[in-house]
Amino acid sequence: MSDLNDLYQEVILDHNRRPRNFHALADASHTAEGYNPLCGDRLTLYLKLADGRIEDVSFEGAGCAISKASASMMTDALKGRSVAEADALFSRFHRMVTTPPDEAVEDLGKLSSLAGVREFPVRVKCASLAWHTLKAAMANEKRTSTE
Amino acid sequence: MKVTAPLVDLQWVERVRADFPILQRTVHGRPLVYLDNAATTQKPQAVLDAMTSYYTTINANVHRGVHELSERATEAYEASRERVRRFVNAASTREIIFTRNATEGINLVASSFARPRLQPGDEILISAIEHHSNIVPWQLVCEASGGVLRVAPVDDEGELAAEAFAALMTPRTKLVAVTHMSNALGTIPPVLDIIRMAHERGIAVLIDASQAAYHMPIDVRALDCDFLVATGHKLYGPTGIGVLYGKEAHLEAMPPFMGGGDMIASVSFERSTWNVLPYKFEAGTPHIAGAIVLGAALDYIDSIGFDAIGAHERDLLEYGTAMLDGIGGVRIIGRARRKASILSFVMDGVHPHDIGTIVDREGVAIRTGHHCAQPVMERFGIAATARASLAMYNTREEIDTLGVALKRVREVFS
Numbered sequence: 337m338s339d340l341n342d343l344y345q346e347v348i349l350d351h352n353r354r355p356r357n358f359h360a361l362a363d364a365s366h367t368a369e370g371y372n373p374l375c376g377d378r379l380t381l382y383l384k385l386a387d388g389r390i391e392d393v394s395f396e397g398a399g400c401a402i403s404k405a406s407a408s409m410m411t412d413a414l415k416g417r418s419v420a421e422a423d424a425l426f427s428r429f430h431r432m433v434t435t436p437p438d439e440a441v442e443d444l445g446k447l448s449s450l451a452g453v454r455e456f457p458v459r460v461k462c463a464s465l466a467w468h469t470l471k472a473a474m475a476n477e478k479r480t481s482t483e
Numbered sequence: 484m485k486v487t488a489p490l491v492d493l494q495w496v497e498r499v500r501a502d503f504p505i506l507q508r509t510v511h512g513r514p515l516v517y518l519d520n521a522a523t524t525q526k527p528q529a530v531l532d533a534m535t536s537y538y539t540t541i542n543a544n545v546h547r548g549v550h551e552l553s554e555r556a557t558e559a560y561e562a563s564r565e566r567v568r569r570f571v572n573a574a575s576t577r578e579i580i581f582t583r584n585a586t587e588g589i590n591l592v593a594s595s596f597a598r599p600r601l602q603p604g605d606e607i608l609i610s611a612i613e614h615h616s617n618i619v620p621w622q623l624v625c626e627a628s629g630g631v632l633r634v635a636p637v638d639d640e641g642e643l644a645a646e647a648f649a650a651l652m653t654p655r656t657k658l659v660a661v662t663h664m665s666n667a668l669g670t671i672p673p674v675l676d677i678i679r680m681a682h683e684r685g686i687a688v689l690i691d692a693s694q695a696a697y698h699m700p701i702d703v704r705a706l707d708c709d710f711l712v713a714t715g716h717k718l719y720g721p722t723g724i725g726v727l728y729g730k731e732a733h734l735e736a737m738p739p740f741m742g743g744g745d746m747i748a749s750v751s752f753e754r755s756t757w758n759v760l761p762y763k764f765e766a767g768t769p770h771i772a773g774a775i776v777l778g779a780a781l782d783y784i785d786s787i788g789f790d791a792i793g794a795h796e797r798d799l800l801e802y803g804t805a806m807l808d809g810i811g812g813v814r815i816i817g818r819a820r821r822k823a824s825i826l827s828f829v830m831d832g833v834h835p836h837d838i839g840t841i842v843d844r845e846g847v848a849i850r851t852g853h854h855c856a857q858p859v860m861e862r863f864g865i866a867a868t869a870r871a872s873l874a875m876y877n878t879r880e881e882i883d884t885l886g887v888a889l890k891r892v893r894e895v896f897s
Contacts, residue, residue: 340844344837344895353832375836376853376866398866400836401896456840 342452343459344401351405356412357394366476370397370469372461377403381469388419395469400462402453407466409446419474426467433460496795499787500876502527513846516881521666521694521825521872522850523716526780530720533779537772545771546745546762560771563778564761570781571711572702573728577760580727580734581774585693586616588712588727589660591764592689593620595737596710596729597658603629606656608648608686610672611637611862612665615855617691621660630657637862641668641817645676652684659688663695663711667856667870668817669800669825671695678708687733693717697874698796698823700789703728715773720780724773727764734760741766792875796824799873803882810889816868824873827854830889833896835869841895842888849885 361367361382370379379397383390393411397404410429414422425444432441437454453463500506503525508515517525537559543552545560564576573579582588597607607621611634618632625632633656635648648659659681664671678688687709692701696713703711710733715724729737739746739757743766748756757763784792803826807813812831830838839851850870853860860866871885 340841340895343840349896374852375834376857376860377836378866398834400834402837404834459836459840462836 339452339455343456345449345452347409347446347449348401348405351408352401355395355404355408357415358396358408359394360396361392361394364392364394366473368469368473368476370465370472372399372403372465374458374461375400377462377465379403379407379466379469381407381466381473383470383473385419385474390414390417390419390422395466399465402450402459402462403465406450406463407469409450410466410470413445413447414470422470422474426471429467430464433463495791496876496878500878502529502783503876504528504531506876510846510848511844513844516845516847516884518871518873518877518881518885519848519850520697520874520877521717521854521870523722524697524719524874525876526721527719527783529783530776530780533776534721534772537775542772544768556771556775559775559778560769563774566778566781567726570701570785571713571726571728572704574704575731578703578728578731578734580729580761580764581769582712582725582727583723583770584716584725585691585712585714586620586725588710588725589616589689589691590620591727591740592658592710592712592729593624595740595764596687596733597621597624597630598628599738600657601625601628601630604631604655606631606633606653608633608635608651608656608659610635610643610648610661612641612643612668612670612672612856612859613660613662614666614691614693615857616693617660617662617689618858621658631655634858635661637668637670637859639863641665641670641819641822643670643672643819645673645680648677649680652681652686654684656681656684656686659686661688661690663690663692663701664698664823665817665856665859666694666825666872667854667859667868668819668827669822670817670819671821671823673821674708675706678706682707694825695823697784698789699793709733715777715780718777718780719783720777721770721773724770724777726777731760734764739763739766743767745769787875795875796873796877799877799879799882800824800826802879803871803873803885806882806886807889810886810893812893813889816863816865826871826873827868828870829865829868830892833892835867837896838869838889838892841892842885845884845888845891847881847885847888 364382365385366383377399382394384392395407450463453459541555543556545557568576681688689710690708692713711728713726716722746766816827835851852867
């Protein structure tokens with residue numbers, strides 16, 4: 337049962353119950369939609385970029401606890417960061433959730449609470465959805481969708 | 484919790500379980516509780532033995548060689564076709580086409596029956612509770628020919644009314660395609676009435692029996708359906724083999740679906756002619772082993788009998804419904820008066836995907852998601868459900884284990 341507790345840590349459950357930055361962003365400069373066809377998780381990511389920096393970021397959508405918590409924590413972690421920093425964080429997060437469960441991973445602070453998905457291969461996509469949507473949003477100048 | 488006594492004795496289900504080797508295994512250290520039967524069923528030893536026996540004794544290509552093995556393989560392949568004919572009570576083996584699965588059967592009818600008949604503005608009528616496989620082929624055919632797809636509605640209980648169907652049948656309706664049992668809700672629509680009403684208006688009907696075929700007897704002559712599809716892997720048989728039944732007059736008039744070997748009478752560069760039924764629709768080397776082993780699976784089902792299977796599964800459905808109703812915050816989706824073997828549900832504050840992961844750790848296999856029926860999910864205003872689906876080898880104890888696992892879900896999300 338310990339791996340279940342690894343997956344559903346208190347911090348994740350808390351972000352699932354009370355997702356941060358969970359709203360639309362009227363003055364967003366970039367948006368993208370993420371969709372996980374396996375489970376039907378859907379989220380819309382809103383970015384307000386100015387001078388290569390993330391001034392504001394938010395999301396909306398419906399999904400499992402892992403995808404919702406991951407999106408919530410991601411938006412918290414991104415505010416105020418430069419696009420380059422966000423790109424780097426994407427890579428570090430991606431490395432963390434795709435490293436085999438018996439190997440050590442870099443400490444990413446709160447985001448590390450999602451390292452538990454490594455024990456649940458089909459759930460890695462849930463944790464990654466928000467991040468892939470972020471990538472798609474940053475790659476496009478205008479409103480767009482990954483689908 | 485009020486439940487009736489089991490209608491069948493416990494030894495019966497224990498005997499059935501003993502026929503399925505996989506049920507002995509554990510998952511995450513717990514005994515496997517397999518409740519994902521609507522996705523695919525497990526295979527009895529008789530089916531596994533038939534597979535081995537085919538490959539160790541008579542493996543050869545069919546309808547070709549004069550040698551002993553080819554003759555034996557052909558004999559077994561055709562004997563299995565006869566077995567399927569009896570299973571669905573078709574008039575002739577010429578009406579039984581082996582396909583890869585139910586999806587291929589539907590695509591065959593869409594391509595060879597619907598497409599040539601469909602003029603711009605003509606309609607195909609389906610229901611709101613179809614599997615994607617009974618939606619998308621019709622969309623493709625409508626797109627290609629300017630046809631229109633109409634959808635008969637489902638009510639809040641998951642009920643499909645024959646009258647709602649009839650109301651959408653117009654002089655332009657060329658085909659009705661409807662499920663015999665919903666994979667997402669368990670609803671058993673009034674197919675007999677729907678077929679009768681369609682025929683009164685001269686409309687052909689395809690029945691998707693993928694789910695129904697392993698829960699209840701299928702009789703294509705009693706139904707009087709024009710086409711019916713089923714898939715082997717839900718009939719306790721192998722994947723990759725399915726069945727299309729079609730009325731001979733229809734099949735005879737239809738052009739081939741795929742071209743290739745075995746489906747021809749003669750080939751020249753100027754012109755080829757088609758083989759007789761059913762071979763006209765079986766291009767290329769078929770899934771010989773699959774077809775033969777499907778015959779063994781149907782023998783197995785017959786040896787148990789749908790009377791016993793139905794009684795046992797009804798008891799489990801009632802027991803499972805009471806169990807889920809007894810858990811606060813759990814809501815069953817689909818409460819049709821006539822339904823079978825499907826317990827689709829949602830839980831307040833917990834996404835089905837999380838339910839699936841947590842109960843899996845208790846050894847319980849359920850399906851979570853949209854069940855290839857996204858329009859159904861949309862109709863009920865949800866993104867997904869958790870679905871426990873029952874088969875002959877499930878037990879009340881397994882339902883109890885699901886109940887315990889769901890309480891564990893509550894604990895995690897408390």
